[in-house]
Amino acid sequence: MNFKFTAIIQKEEDLYVAFCPELDIASQGKTVEEAKRNLEEAVTLFLEHASPEEVRERLKGDIYIAPLEVAVA
Numbered sequence: 001m002n003f004k005f006t007a008i009i010q011k012e013e014d015l016y017v018a019f020c021p022e023l024d025i026a027s028q029g030k031t032v033e034e035a036k037r038n039l040e041e042a043v044t045l046f047l048e049h050a051s052p053e054e055v056r057e058r059l060k061g062d063i064y065i066a067p068l069e070v071a072v073a
Contacts, residue, residue, distance in 0.1 A: 023042050
């Protein structure tokens with residue numbers, strides 16, 4: 001079974017941190033690709049081992065990522 005989630009990846013000092021907001025799961029890596037792979041592994045392990053109840057409790061619905069422009073005087 002395939003699921004589609006969001007991966008938000010940002011650089012923090014020497015590492016890239018990858019975050020899946022739908023499940024509140026994070027991982028990291030030395031490169032963007034490694035961080036994404038590690039996040040995929042973390043999400044897969046969670047889905048394989050968590051109870052259906054825990055998945056339902058953690059799973060967040062609609063996630064929106066949009067640009068935000070703020071004017072500062």
